[in-house]
Amino acid sequence: MTEIHKLSLKSAREALKKGEFQAVELTKSHLDAMEQNKGLNAYILETRDIAIKSATIADQNIKAGNARAMEGIPVAVKDLFCTKDVRTTACSQILGNFTPTYESTVTSKLWQTGAVMLGKTNMDEFAMGSSNLTSFYGPVQNPWKATGSDKILVPGGSSGGSAAAVTAYLAMGALGSDTGGSIRQPASYCGIVGMKPSYGRCSRYGMMAFSSSLDQAGVFTRDVTDASIMLEAIMGHDSKDSTCATLPVPALEKALNGDIKGMRIGIPKEYNMEGISPEISKLWQTGAKWLKEAGAEIVEISLPHSKYALPVYYIIAPAEASSNLSRYDGVRYGLRVPSENNSLDEMYELTRQKGFGAEVKRRIMIGTYVLSAGYYDAYYIKAQKVRNLIAEDFKNAFAKVDAILAPTAPSAAFAADIKIDDPVTMYLNDIFTIPASLAGLPCISVPAGLSNEGLPLGLQIIGNLFDESTVLKVAFKLEQAANFVGYKGK
Amino acid sequence: MSIIKGKTGEWEIVIGLEVHAQISSKSKLFSGAATEFGAEPNSQVSLVDAAMPGMLPVINEYCVRQAVKTGLGLNAKINLKSIFDRKNYFYADLPQGYQISQFLDPIVGRGELVIDLADGSTKSIGITRLHLEQDAGKSLHEHSPKYSYIDLNRAGIALMEIVSEPDMRSSYEAGEYMKKIRAILRYLGSCDGDMEKGSLRCDANVSVRKPGGELGTRCEIKNLNSIRNITRAIDYEAERQVELIESGQSVSQETRLFDAGTNETRTMRSKEDAMDYRYFPDPDLLPLILTQEFVDEIKKEIPELPDQKKARYINDMNLSNYDASVLVADQETAEYFELVAKDSDAKLAANWISAELFGRLNKNNQTISETKITPDKLRGLLVLISNNTISGKIAKQVFDTMFETGEDAASIVEKEGLQQVTDTGAIEAVIDSVLADNPEKILEYKSGKDKLFGFFVGQVMKLSGGKANPELVNEILKKKLI
Numbered sequence: 012m013t014e015i016h017k018l019s020l021k022s023a024r025e026a027l028k029k030g031e032f033q034a035v036e037l038t039k040s041h042l043d044a045m046e047q048n049k050g051l052n053a054y055i056l057e058t059r060d061i062a063i064k065s066a067t068i069a070d071q072n073i074k075a076g077n078a079r080a081m082e083g084i085p086v087a088v089k090d091l092f093c094t095k096d097v098r099t100t101a102c103s104q105i106l107g108n109f110t111p112t113y114e115s116t117v118t119s120k121l122w123q124t125g126a127v128m129l130g131k132t133n134m135d136e137f138a139m140g141s142s143n144l145t146s147f148y149g150p151v152q153n154p155w156k157a158t159g160s161d162k163i164l165v166p167g168g169s170s171g172g173s174a175a176a177v178t179a180y181l182a183m184g185a186l187g188s189d190t191g192g193s194i195r196q197p198a199s200y201c202g203i204v205g206m207k208p209s210y211g212r213c214s215r216y217g218m219m220a221f222s223s224s225l226d227q228a229g230v231f232t233r234d235v236t237d238a239s240i241m242l243e244a245i246m247g248h249d250s251k252d253s254t255c256a257t258l259p260v261p262a263l264e265k266a267l268n269g270d271i272k273g274m275r276i277g278i279p280k281e282y283n284m285e286g287i288s289p290e291i292s293k294l295w296q297t298g299a300k301w302l303k304e305a306g307a308e309i310v311e312i313s314l315p316h317s318k319y320a321l322p323v324y325y326i327i328a329p330a331e332a333s334s335n336l337s338r339y340d341g342v343r344y345g346l347r348v349p350s351e352n353n354s355l356d357e358m359y360e361l362t363r364q365k366g367f368g369a370e371v372k373r374r375i376m377i378g379t380y381v382l383s384a385g386y387y388d389a390y391y392i393k394a395q396k397v398r399n400l401i402a403e404d405f406k407n408a409f410a411k412v413d414a415i416l417a418p419t420a421p422s423a424a425f426a427a428d429i430k431i432d433d434p435v436t437m438y439l440n441d442i443f444t445i446p447a448s449l450a451g452l453p454c455i456s457v458p459a460g461l462s463n464e465g466l467p468l469g470l471q472i473i474g475n476l477f478d479e480s481t482v483l484k485v486a487f488k489l490e491q492a493a494n495f496v497g498y499k500g501k
Numbered sequence: 502m503s504i505i506k507g508k509t510g511e512w513e514i515v516i517g518l519e520v521h522a523q524i525s526s527k528s529k530l531f532s533g534a535a536t537e538f539g540a541e542p543n544s545q546v547s548l549v550d551a552a553m554p555g556m557l558p559v560i561n562e563y564c565v566r567q568a569v570k571t572g573l574g575l576n577a578k579i580n581l582k583s584i585f586d587r588k589n590y591f592y593a594d595l596p597q598g599y600q601i602s603q604f605l606d607p608i609v610g611r612g613e614l615v616i617d618l619a620d621g622s623t624k625s626i627g628i629t630r631l632h633l634e635q636d637a638g639k640s641l642h643e644h645s646p647k648y649s650y651i652d653l654n655r656a657g658i659a660l661m662e663i664v665s666e667p668d669m670r671s672s673y674e675a676g677e678y679m680k681k682i683r684a685i686l687r688y689l690g691s692c693d694g695d696m697e698k699g700s701l702r703c704d705a706n707v708s709v710r711k712p713g714g715e716l717g718t719r720c721e722i723k724n725l726n727s728i729r730n731i732t733r734a735i736d737y738e739a740e741r742q743v744e745l746i747e748s749g750q751s752v753s754q755e756t757r758l759f760d761a762g763t764n765e766t767r768t769m770r771s772k773e774d775a776m777d778y779r780y781f782p783d784p785d786l787l788p789l790i791l792t793q794e795f796v797d798e799i800k801k802e803i804p805e806l807p808d809q810k811k812a813r814y815i816n817d818m819n820l821s822n823y824d825a826s827v828l829v830a831d832q833e834t835a836e837y838f839e840l841v842a843k844d845s846d847a848k849l850a851a852n853w854i855s856a857e858l859f860g861r862l863n864k865n866n867q868t869i870s871e872t873k874i875t876p877d878k879l880r881g882l883l884v885l886i887s888n889n890t891i892s893g894k895i896a897k898q899v900f901d902t903m904f905e906t907g908e909d910a911a912s913i914v915e916k917e918g919l920q921q922v923t924d925t926g927a928i929e930a931v932i933d934s935v936l937a938d939n940p941e942k943i944l945e946y947k948s949g950k951d952k953l954f955g956f957f958v959g960q961v962m963k964l965s966g967g968k969a970n971p972e973l974v975n976e977i978l979k980k981k982l983i
Contacts, residue, residue: 113553342596387781
């Protein structure tokens with residue numbers, strides 16, 4: 012039999028409907044592939060029984076002619092999303108074996124459309140990282156290797172496990188979350204599609220909070236069409252999240268067929284910064300050329316406050332995180348390291364000292380600092396003001412253009428054993444993804460070419476607020492022009 | 502006590518109160534969990550209240566209405582835009598690690614509240630603000646020597662914090678302020694005002710200064726849960742501060758606790774240990790935006806409040822300031838009074854309620870809603886007094902029976918034959934008999950001992966079993982004693 016797990020989500024869906032194979036077969040094919048690729052460490056928990064059970068139901072629905080949008084499609088879920096009766100840890104030791112009694116809104120939406128859960132994927136602890144090196148469950152390997160090298164590379168982060176799983180055909184799609192680039196950057200490093208919708212499109216209910224004003228669920232797939240299908244399934248208003256938009260969900264899959272002739276695509280001149288690698292710069296130009304050939308007009312735009320995006324992000328996100336992570340205190344669930352002196356404060360200290368990793372602690376400390384009396388105005392308030400200016404930049408830009416084309420990451424995937432002494436160097440990975448996050452805009456990373464070392468590189472399309480349709484439409488054209496060949500397997 | 506006489510002269514007390522009022526609402530401020538008092542520990546806790554991972558707060562509209570209503574009742578400015586902030590600190594009964602509150606942009610701004618002073622005058626106390634916030638859970642330390650137990654039933658319940666200006670100058674004023682707040686909250690139905698159950702409590706900020714001088718350093722006394730404790734704590738604290746200053750020391754700004762057992766306040770934490778709460782806007786909640794229509798709609802639901810009622814009682818019903826104050830202090834009493842006074846003499850009704858009824862209720866530890874004397878029944882009694890069927894004295898006797906049995910005044914009077922005797926012949930007969938028995942007293946009276954007139958009246962009333970009409974007795978006696 013052909014390797015059915017390597018099909019696209021859309022083709023698998025059609026094949027299932029036609030009865031070319033059964034959902035259970037498709038699921039088993041994935042479970043086998045997962046078994047053979049345990050070395051990637053993409054999954055930290057496999058939900059084999061749930062998968063087979065859901066696939067069996069999917070087969071019944073298909074047989075009865077009641078197939079739903081993602082009936083029988085096996086997917087992976089980032090361990091940030093609470094899944095009922097299935098251990099959920101955000102890859103942090105502090106959650107121990109925490110098993111929610113409830114289901115996140117986005118995962119329940121997936122199950123309502125018939126998708127099948129294969130397992131929970133690895134990630135940077137509490138989604139803090141750009142490498143997947145901060146997970147309590149160990150690093151994830153990027154399936155890709157540089158030409159002629161055996162060196163293990165990072166998949167990017169924080170949604171590294173989800174990215175690696177989709178790349179290596181261990182899931183047809185995967186849920187991720189993007190706070191400052193945690194979907195787009197790993198998608199770029201792994202040569203797949205990663206999309207984050209506008210802030211407010213997906214409910215945050217049941218998604219463990221890192222930075223509430225930035226966190227947004229999104230998807231990984233191997234092509235743009237699949238992204239539109241899966242994204243449509245998880246978006247929509249939810250009264251359990253006060254920040255969730257009340258807008259109706261657009262028909263994303265249908266939006267792909269549209270023309271981009273006459274569309275204006277912006278190229279932010281500030282992104283052409285020093286230090287950007289020549290191959291990234293070249294790919295960006297090539298991308299612009301492709302879109303021009305498809306009939307779009309390329310326009311230079313200015314996002315003057317972009318240079319402040321990184322420091323602004325590293326004030327706001329840690330500030331919110333320092334407060335959001337206060338609930339992990341050893342009192343009600345997860346890890347508790349008892350105090351020998353029966354001291355509550357000491358129990359907090361011991362529990363949080365052991366339970367949180369270095370990067371999480373660093374961000375809690377930064378966040379606590381910037382919110383402290385005497386520093387709040389200088390850091391947090393100022394950062395909020397600049398954040399508004401950054402959003403204003405985009406607003407002005409979208410008065411002139413329909414979408415923005417930019418690189419996703421400043422480089423290709425780097426080695427997992429890289430020694431980074433200065434955390435800021437690591438933070439620079441998100442230099443192109445953070446500005447749009449601060450403005451809450453929808454964006455996608457599309458694999459567009461290979462580096463000189465034969466590693467995938469992505470290009471990013473940023474759209475106006477709630478205009479996911481345009482983002483996907485442009486991305487689809489980019490994908491067709493790039494004709495990127497994904498990971499071929501071992 | 503409003504002025505303390507110290508060794509170095511007089512000191513003025515300056516007081517501001519922060520009142521915490523639990524909103525009357527079936528569910529919590531940001532979750533659907535129930536709020537019933539006294540339920541099994543941890544039986545009214547939602548996933549949000551327990552701060553399970555990924556849970557998000559959703560504002561309870563009813564609680565917002567209650568806060569707006571209260572703001573309107575305090576003649577305060579309603580802020581159409583307000584913001585929820587997180588107040589961050591660690592404690593075992595604070596599951597989120599922060600309390601959702603309102604810091605810079607509260608839902609209600611400046612207002613005022615008028616208190617009644619002992620001399621019958623009034624004083625306006627400024628309200629700085631009212632904001633919405635969550636209550637914390639409860640730590641129980643009595644179950645184990647080693648561990649504390651946590652009950653989260655209270656966690657997330659909606660509170661209104663009402664902050665006053667430092668406008669009060671005595672513990673008496675603070676007590677009156679608290680009573681007035683409680684009355685308004687009860688009239689509005691936005692808080693049950695039950696201090697015993699903790700639905701209403703307050704923190705007092707106290708400082709002393711030379712009259713009219715610069716404000717002194719203040720101390721905050723936390724969690725005062727009765728009006729008695731409020732006044733006692735303030736008095737102790739003010740004295741303590743005066744003694745400190747006069748002995749050459751200074752007051753240090755700190756948070757103190759009141760010990761009702763020893764009647765003292767003691768240090769809870771000093772300013773140096775003051776927590777940095779790292780307030781910032783809660784990113785899980787959008788700014789709370791109200792429309793003027795929403796506020797106007799609530800305005801229509803506001804009942805007549807104590808001050809308005811009092812003015813009406815004084816102006817339209819000719820009650821004394823004192824009676825009016827007493828009657829409006831509690832909404833149930835006011836309603837009771839209005840039912841009694843509906844078509845009888847309002848002053849008579851007020852007297853009977855504030856003197857007779859209250860006296861007996863206090864003695865029997867009853868509330869006005871528990872008494873067997875319904876407003877209708879009391880009115881029945883007043884009718885009998887007004888139309889001279891019974892005298893005031895007999896009425897008290899009838900009232901006692903009514904209080905015990907709940908019987909109608911008319912039927913008691915009928916059954917016991919207590920109707921007033923207004924037949925001149927019958928009264929004359931009694932008077933004659935009394936005079937016949939006291940010839941020497943008549944002589945004394947006639948020789949100028951006027952006071953003896955009262956003696957004769959008393960004898961006549963006694964002999965008539967209290968039923969003789971006093972006016973007629975007076976009239977006939979006078980004639981006979983000439």
